[in-house]
Amino acid sequence: MKIFITGISGCVGHYLFDELRSNPNYHFYLLVRDPKKLRFSYKDDPRITILPGEMISVLTYAKLLGEMDTVIHLAADWGGNQSNYEFTVDMLNALDQNKCKKVIVFSTASILGDDNQLNPLAGEIGTHYIRGKYQLFKRLPDLAIYNKCHTLFPTWVLGGDSRHPYSHASSGILGLAKWLKLIRFFTVDATFHFIHARDIARITKFVLENEVKEKALVLGNKPISASAFLRAVCEHYKIPVYFQLPIPAWLVKGAAGILGKKLHPWDLYCFEKKHFIYQTIDAATFGLPTDLQGPAEVIRSLAGSQNKTIRA
Numbered sequence: 001m002k003i004f005i006t007g008i009s010g011c012v013g014h015y016l017f018d019e020l021r022s023n024p025n026y027h028f029y030l031l032v033r034d035p036k037k038l039r040f041s042y043k044d045d046p047r048i049t050i051l052p053g054e055m056i057s058v059l060t061y062a063k064l065l066g067e068m069d070t071v072i073h074l075a076a077d078w079g080g081n082q083s084n085y086e087f088t089v090d091m092l093n094a095l096d097q098n099k100c101k102k103v104i105v106f107s108t109a110s111i112l113g114d115d116n117q118l119n120p121l122a123g124e125i126g127t128h129y130i131r132g133k134y135q136l137f138k139r140l141p142d143l144a145i146y147n148k149c150h151t152l153f154p155t156w157v158l159g160g161d162s163r164h165p166y167s168h169a170s171s172g173i174l175g176l177a178k179w180l181k182l183i184r185f186f187t188v189d190a191t192f193h194f195i196h197a198r199d200i201a202r203i204t205k206f207v208l209e210n211e212v213k214e215k216a217l218v219l220g221n222k223p224i225s226a227s228a229f230l231r232a233v234c235e236h237y238k239i240p241v242y243f244q245l246p247i248p249a250w251l252v253k254g255a256a257g258i259l260g261k262k263l264h265p266w267d268l269y270c271f272e273k274k275h276f277i278y279q280t281i282d283a284a285t286f287g288l289p290t291d292l293q294g295p296a297e298v299i300r301s302l303a304g305s306q307n308k309t310i311r312a
Helices: 011-020 055-065 086-093 120-125 128-142 168-175 177-183 197-209 226-236 249-258 265-273 295-306
Strands: 002-006 027-032 048-052 070-073 102-106 149-154 156-158 194-196 216-219
Touching: 002 011, 002 055, 011 197, 027 055, 055 086, 070 086, 070 197, 086 102, 086 128, 102 197, 120 128, 120 265, 128 149, 149 197, 156 168, 156 197, 168 177, 168 295, 177 226, 194 197, 194 295, 197 216, 226 295, 249 265
Parallel strands: 002 027, 002 070, 027 048, 070 102, 102 149, 149 216, 156 194
Antiparallel strands: none
């Protein structure tokens, strides 16, 4: 089976490759901007073909795309719109709908409302990244390959260690560790889902190799409050939390103004909404093994390799 994968050099991409590599029936075609970012060996593996490039140049491989049995589109451009929409549409249009058996497209739960339906505000005031993902999902039904597509909507993605790049959220958490003795006394009124990249990889593999009726899947563990998550982080670092003072949204906005920082309209919307709760599935939904569903387990997996202890 010929599998074309974008975004393999990222956090989820590395975990996904761990899951798929053991199958001798797969030949991987990996679109990679910088092969030096790959933390797995590939040069001596005849089943791995590295395709130098990025989404802007994806049609360089238009003929090859027409030969693919499967496409897994992980790549995301955090600062742009075209790579998340136009270039992705170009890639999907290059597929042979008679040859290609399945397409797995990664989006983001940020473009959805509480009912798991598209949130129009994501297309109006979202960041470039969010608007691009919104436009793509709206466009998918118009594409010839649509009946082969599954869209995955991860919530807050955590993950990373010495063999896997840290996700953006994980890097932020670890970067804040030195401030925990101060941060522990504050909280915000917010609720969210998170999911570990390893579980995302396992779910992706399951969708790839099995008949899954649902065309759109929102990936996340049970919702958790910001206060509870912060307490879990502090517990890992052995920092007691005696109390937590809520920080109102107006204070954050005011502080940004004083510092001369203009908040993006989407950030303002998130401050107002506060609670991002969806109808989610996780690894256990498909009977897959997981030991990373709780905040304590996830934090331990992220920070354990650093062997840090911060004393109060």
